[in-house]
Amino acid sequence: MRNLNCGRRTVLGGLVFCATAGWRLGSSAAQPPGRGAPRPRRVPTVVIDPGHGGVDPGAISPSGIYEKDIALATAAEFARQPAVRRGFRVVLTRSTDEFLPLRERVARARAWKADLFLSIHADALPDAEMRGLSVFTQSAQASDREAATLAASENRADLVGGINLTRQPRDVGNILLDLTRRQTRNLSIALARRVVVELGRETVLLENPQRSADFAVLTALDVPSALVELGCLSNAAEERLLQQRAFQQKLARGLVRAVGSYFAAHGVG
Numbered sequence: 001m002r003n004l005n006c007g008r009r010t011v012l013g014g015l016v017f018c019a020t021a022g023w024r025l026g027s028s029a030a031q032p033p034g035r036g037a038p039r040p041r042r043v044p045t046v047v048i049d050p051g052h053g054g055v056d057p058g059a060i061s062p063s064g065i066y067e068k069d070i071a072l073a074t075a076a077e078f079a080r081q082p083a084v085r086r087g088f089r090v091v092l093t094r095s096t097d098e099f100l101p102l103r104e105r106v107a108r109a110r111a112w113k114a115d116l117f118l119s120i121h122a123d124a125l126p127d128a129e130m131r132g133l134s135v136f137t138q139s140a141q142a143s144d145r146e147a148a149t150l151a152a153s154e155n156r157a158d159l160v161g162g163i164n165l166t167r168q169p170r171d172v173g174n175i176l177l178d179l180t181r182r183q184t185r186n187l188s189i190a191l192a193r194r195v196v197v198e199l200g201r202e203t204v205l206l207e208n209p210q211r212s213a214d215f216a217v218l219t220a221l222d223v224p225s226a227l228v229e230l231g232c233l234s235n236a237a238e239e240r241l242l243q244q245r246a247f248q249q250k251l252a253r254g255l256v257r258a259v260g261s262y263f264a265a266h267g268v269g
């Protein structure tokens with residue numbers, strides 16, 4: 001396993017886009033402020049996770065287009081959007097065609113102290129007529145199960161919402177865990193809603209576009225997270241669109257607006 005001990009300022013692996021002036025890795029602006037100095041506004045971190053990669057192509061379209069390539073290209077467009085400079089930095093879980101286990105994607109997001117996590121995918125459905133974008137958040141049952149596993153774990157060394165559960169009496173720890181999980185779930189749903197609203201202006205939405213399911217990549221209990229299916233590679237028209245850079249840029253712009261409006265409404269952690 002890679003070294004995951006990568007704090008906000010020493011990110012190992014992945015691409016870091018320090019999108020805000022004065023927020024450069026290792027720069028003097030990143031040093032703790034002196035006594036009496038005004039506290040700089042915290043810049044939220046958005047982790048964008050291009051799905052699949054390497055030996056895992058994800059869905060494959062009838063003409064042989066790989067989901068992993070669409071996801072990476074669109075994620076890179078997100079990072080390039082000038083609107084990103086308005087207030088958050090973007091880190092990609094992968095910036096090349098590499099295989100990353102799902103749990104490592106989550107671990108990286110938490111190590112980077114993500115304020116939001118967006119996993120980017122493209123669908124393939126049995127009905128080739130179906131098309132449109134959809135957004136998933138973790139189902140309540142899956143979220144309950146994850147919390148129960150953590151609550152029951154032997155060492156409870158995990159940090160949730162900045163609270164070290166090992167330092168809390170077990171009951172208090174469980175209550176904090178539950179509160180964190182509920183809040184994260186509500187914020188994840190709010191994030192998904194923003195994505196549906198903003199992308200609905202730009203592109204076709206699948207029927208019932210806001211959904212929930214059990215995704216291993218959406219298991220961070222303290223990071224609001226959503227998984228976006230950009231469209232259906234199984235639909236001929238959408239297969240063509242998803243390969244076009246202009247369309248990828250349009251999707252990326254919509255996602256940037258969604259993230260911006262999420263932070264405007266809910267603030268940072």
Ligand SMILES: [Zn+2]
Nearest residue numbers: 051058121122
């Ligand atoms: Zn996928």
